[in-house]
Structures are given as structure tokens and as C-alpha cells.
Amino acid sequence: MRALDWITQVLEVVAALAAAPVFLGWLNQCRAWLQNRRAPSLWLPYRSLHKLFHKEAVIADNASSLFRIAPYVVFGAMVLAAGIIPSMGTRLPLVVAADAIALVGLFAAARVFMSLAAMDVGTAFGTLGARREMMVGFLAEPALLMVIFVASLISSSTALPAITENLASGRIGLSPGLAFSAVAFVLVLLAENARIPVDNPATHLELTMIHEAMVLEYSARHLALMEWAAQLKLFNYVCIGFALFLPWGVARAHIGPVGLLVAIPALAVKLAAAGAGLALIETVSAKMRVMRIPEFLATAFLFAVLGLLVHVLLGA
Amino acid sequence: MTHLPLDQQMLDSCAALLLLLSFAMLSQRRVVTLVNLYAVQGAVLAAATLLLAWRTGEGHLYLSAALTLALKVAFLPWLLHRLIRRLEVYWDTEPLLNVSGTMLAGLLIVVFAFALAQPIALLASTATRSAVGIAVSVVLLAFLMMITRRKAMSQVVGFLSMENGVFFGAMSASYGMPMVVELGVALDVLVAVLVLGVFFFQIRERFESLDLHHLESLKEHE
Numbered sequence: 001m002r003a004l005d006w007i008t009q010v011l012e013v014v015a016a017l018a019a020a021p022v023f024l025g026w027l028n029q030c031r032a033w034l035q036n037r038r039a040p041s042l043w044l045p046y047r048s049l050h051k052l053f054h055k056e057a058v059i060a061d062n063a064s065s066l067f068r069i070a071p072y073v074v075f076g077a078m079v080l081a082a083g084i085i086p087s088m089g090t091r092l093p094l095v096v097a098a099d100a101i102a103l104v105g106l107f108a109a110a111r112v113f114m115s116l117a118a119m120d121v122g123t124a125f126g127t128l129g130a131r132r133e134m135m136v137g138f139l140a141e142p143a144l145l146m147v148i149f150v151a152s153l154i155s156s157s158t159a160l161p162a163i164t165e166n167l168a169s170g171r172i173g174l175s176p177g178l179a180f181s182a183v184a185f186v187l188v189l190l191a192e193n194a195r196i197p198v199d200n201p202a203t204h205l206e207l208t209m210i211h212e213a214m215v216l217e218y219s220a221r222h223l224a225l226m227e228w229a230a231q232l233k234l235f236n237y238v239c240i241g242f243a244l245f246l247p248w249g250v251a252r253a254h255i256g257p258v259g260l261l262v263a264i265p266a267l268a269v270k271l272a273a274a275g276a277g278l279a280l281i282e283t284v285s286a287k288m289r290v291m292r293i294p295e296f297l298a299t300a301f302l303f304a305v306l307g308l309l310v311h312v313l314l315g316a
Numbered sequence: 317m318t319h320l321p322l323d324q325q326m327l328d329s330c331a332a333l334l335l336l337l338s339f340a341m342l343s344q345r346r347v348v349t350l351v352n353l354y355a356v357q358g359a360v361l362a363a364a365t366l367l368l369a370w371r372t373g374e375g376h377l378y379l380s381a382a383l384t385l386a387l388k389v390a391f392l393p394w395l396l397h398r399l400i401r402r403l404e405v406y407w408d409t410e411p412l413l414n415v416s417g418t419m420l421a422g423l424l425i426v427v428f429a430f431a432l433a434q435p436i437a438l439l440a441s442t443a444t445r446s447a448v449g450i451a452v453s454v455v456l457l458a459f460l461m462m463i464t465r466r467k468a469m470s471q472v473v474g475f476l477s478m479e480n481g482v483f484f485g486a487m488s489a490s491y492g493m494p495m496v497v498e499l500g501v502a503l504d505v506l507v508a509v510l511v512l513g514v515f516f517f518q519i520r521e522r523f524e525s526l527d528l529h530h531l532e533s534l535k536e537h538e
Contacts, residue, residue, distance in 0.1 A: 175325075176333075177332075180332065180336070295415050295416055298415070298419055298420070299419070302339060302422075305423050306335065306423075306426070309423075309426055310328075310335065312430075313430050313446055313449050314328045314331065314332070314447070
């Protein structure tokens with residue numbers, strides 16, 4: 001069984017690395033269809049990554065070493081996170097490294113490095129993007145933690161695989177607390193990944209941009225790593241959502257190799273559905289003004305805390 | 317964790333939904349949407365009453381579910397919409413206190429209400445006793461809404477939402493009040509809304525607005 005666990009682990013990380021760009025491609029494709037545009041190719045993110053890796057890197061004269069190492073740190077954090085999240089199986093050797101709370105910390109660390117790197121060169125856009133990113137981050141993090149607390153309380157564990165294992169066993173049934181936190185989680189996901197009501201990922205050089213403003217100074221392989229890390233982050237968030245709210249199809253501890261064979265198509269189906277759902281949300285909603293973002297995230301926090309309270313009151 | 321029966325789970329979900337709708341009303345700026353939300357809250361309340369009636373087999377609960385449906389989902393929203401049309405306050409939005417701040421205050425109120433309801437819930441012997449806390453929070457959130465609003469129309473909706481909370485509390489603590497009391501309360505609410513409807517016209521004729529802060533000064537000219 002030990003070997004199987006490691007296979008699952010490696011498979012998960014490789015799948016995350018390979019599937020993250022195509023997931024973004026799928027999302028963009030769905031969005032284009034919904035908006036009656038001709039859809040870009042599904043493989044476009046791969047092609048642009050490939051193109052960026054083969055370009056010559058240009059770095060500003062006054063950039064410090066922080067600016068150079070930040071893409072590697074951010075990318076590394078996202079890969080590690082992909083290893084912790086039980087997207088296919090629940091018996092992962094890497095899980096001892098971090099529970100769900102440390103996972104939130106991992107995302108925060110990546111965000112800090114990204115913001116510092118954006119400020120490092122000293123351009124106005126970079127600083128502006130970094131400050132906005134930190135504003136979104138500090139409002140989204142408590143909501144995300146609350147969501148995780150609800151799931152942890154239900155399963156009495158903060159390790160993601162244990163939570164998934166417990167929820168997948170189907171003993172919980174209809175839980176209003178969990179439903180509320182699912183809504184909160186979707187709001188946090190949109191905010192954290194610079195999706196439409198909060199940030200528009202399709203624009204460059206607009207005064208309202210957040211994520212794009214931070215990576216403006218990067219080029220070539222550094223930019224490729226940053227983009228790939230952003231795609232991985234989206235993929236990771238979606239997989240956390242599956243682990244907490246839709247844990248069906250995941251290979252559970254006692255099933256063995258067959259479970260893994262079921263888990264891979266199950267994950268693909270769930271990702272396709274999630275991509276279409278996200279595209280739908282992005283199509284029907286309009287970009288908010290930056291001043292409204294705290295209100296949006298306060299709603300997410302409200303949902304998460306209500307989920308917690310309702311769970312404590314009704315579930316006890 | 318024990319597996320609760322399905323109807324219990326659905327009742328709990330209804331209770332949670334009522335709480336959520338209270339928050340939605342608290343954050344809503346537009347009067348028309350507010351009235352619609354009130355109608356939805358009434359519908360959820362009727363569904364919860366029906367579920368409870370089916371679960372306990374108490375006949376009078378069916379009657380009060382029907383009463384809720386007729387009065388709070390159909391008649392009162394219709395009346396309020398008509399008033400909105402007649403007073404031409406469709407697009408009446410009102411400046412709220414900072415929405416996030418109001419929400420956080422609402423959360424604190426919910427925590428307080430849950431703590432308050434804990435001993436009551438321990439005394440009750442009904443299957444829905446855990447929902448008493450939610451009923452108390454619906455009442456207090458409606459209070460908060462009435463305090464933070466300035467327009468007369470939103471205050472009336474707050475008042476009606478408060479009655480929803482009281483009704484739900486009675487239902488979950490003791491399977492509803494006696495029929496006579498329930499009918500009396502329903503009639504009271506009806507009369508109150510009718511009287512307030514007339515009152516709106518009077519306020520508007522006098523001050524040319526439904527903003528209640530005009531009523532705060534005693535004399536017209538200082």
C-alpha cells in the first residue's frame with residue numbers, strides 16, 4: 001500500500017502541473033462560448049507558457065535578488081500545495097507536512113513574496129497592484145479559515161484528507177452549515193484568483209487591475225512561472241472546493257488501486273463542471289469597483305461565520 | 317456524528333434559510349427587493365410550518381401554514397407593492413450605514429441570540445428546539461433593520477419580518493401558539509399594515525417624503 005500512496009502523491013502533483021493550464025484554457029473557452037465569441041484554443045495557455053520559456057529574460061536594473069527568486073518561491077509554494085490537497089486519493093505521504101490551516105499560510109506566503117516582488121522594482125503599477133492584492137488577501141483569508149473551520153468541526157480534524165475521508169463516507173447528509181460555507185468558499189475563490197467580480201484577468205494596463213499589475217515587470221521564464229503559478233493556484237482552490245464540498249469519487253483509504261482508476265475520470269468530470277460553472281459566474285456578473293471589494297468579501301465572511309454558527313447550533 | 321432523519325434536516329435547512337434571508341434584508345438597499353425578500357421569507361416559513369405539521373401530525377399547524385401562505389406570501393407583499401406603486405417610491409434606495417459594519421453587528425447579534433436561546437432550548441422538548449436561537453436572531457436582526465433604516469417603508473418590512481421571527485420561535489419552541497392567539501396576531505399584523513399604509517400617505521402629504529427623520533423634531537420651525 002505504501003508504494004501506491006507514493007504513486008498517488010506523484011500522480012497528483014504531475015496532474016496538477018499538467019492540468020492547471022488546460023483548466024484555465026477550458027474556462028476561457030466556456031466563457032468565450034457564453035459571450036458569443038470565437039473560443040481560443042484549449043491549448044493556448046500551454047503555447048504561451050512554451051513561448052515564454054524560450055524568450056530571453058529581461059530584468060530591471062534596480063531589481064534586487066528578491067525579484068529573481070520570487071517566481072520560484074511562488075511556483076514552489078503552489079506545487080507543494082497541490083501535493084497536500086487530496087484531489088485524487090486521501091492517503092498522501094506529504095500530508096504530514098501541512099494541515100488545512102498551514103495550507104492557508106502557504107498561500108499567504110506566496111502572496112507576500114509576489115507583492116514584495118511587485119514593489120521591488122518601484123513602478124507605480126506594481127506598488128498599486130501589490131497593495132490591492134494585500135487588501136483582498138487580508139479580507140479573504142479570515143473567510144477561508146472560517147470555511148475550513150466549519151469542515152474541520154464536522155470532521156473533527158484539520159487535515160484535509162481526513163476531512164475528505166469523513167465527508168466522502170456520506171454520513172453527513174444535508175448540512176446547512178456546510179452549504180453556507182460552500183457559498184463563502186466560491187466568493188473567496190473568485191476574489192483570490194483575480195476572477196471577474198473582483199479583478200478582470202483579461203485586461204492589461206487598466207487602472208483597476210490587481211493581479212496583472214503585479215506581474216507587469218516580469219518577462220520570459222519568470223513571467224511563465226508566475227502565470228503557471230497563478231493557474232496552479234486556481235486549480236488548487238478548485239480542488240480544495242472538491243475536497244471540502246464534493247468529495248465523491250476520491251480514492252478512499254480502504255479501496256486500493258481501483259479507487260485511483262475511478263478517481264482520475266471523476267476529477268476530470270468535476271473540473272469540467274467547475275470550469276463551466278466559473279465561466280457562467282464570470283459571464284453573468286460585472287466587475288466591481290475596487291471600493292466595493294471589502295463589501296463583497298464581508299459577505300463571504302458573513303456566509304462562513306453563519307455556516308459556523310448554524311452548524312454549532314443545529315448540528316450539536 | 318449521528319445521521320438525522322431527512323425531514324429534520326430539511327427543517328434545519330429552512331431555519332438556516334430564514335436566518336440568511338434576514339441578513340439579505342439587512343443588506344438590501346432597494347425597497348421593492350426588500351418586499352420580495354419578505355415574501356420569500358414568508359414562503360420559507362410556510363414550508364417549515366408545513367414540514368413540522370407533517371412531522372408532528374398536529375392539525376392546527378396545517379391551518380397556520382395556510383394562513384402564512386395567504387397572508388405573508390400573497391396578501392401583504394401585494395399590498396406593499398401596491399403602496400409602493402401608489403406612493404411612487406419604486407426606485408427608493410436609502411443610504412445604509414456602512415453595509416459591512418451592519419453585517420458584522422448582525423453577526424454579533426446572532427451570537428448573542430444563540431447564547432440567549434440555549435437555556436430556552438434546553439427546557440423545550442420539541443424536535444425543533446435547536447431552531448429557537450435562529451428565531452430569536454431573526455427577531456433581533458429585524459430590530460436592527462428598523463433601527464438602521466430611515467424610510468418608513470423599510471421600517472414596516474422590518475416590523476413584519478420581526479413578526480415572522482416571533483411566529484417561527486413559537487413554532488419551534490412549542491409547536492405553535494393556540495389557534496386563537498395565532499389568528500389574533502395575524503389580524504393584528506394585517507390591521508397594522510393597513511393603518512400604516514394610510515399613515516404613509518399622511519406623512520408624505522405633510523413632508524413630501526417618507527423619510528422618518530422629519531418626524532424627529534417637535535416643532536416645524538425652530
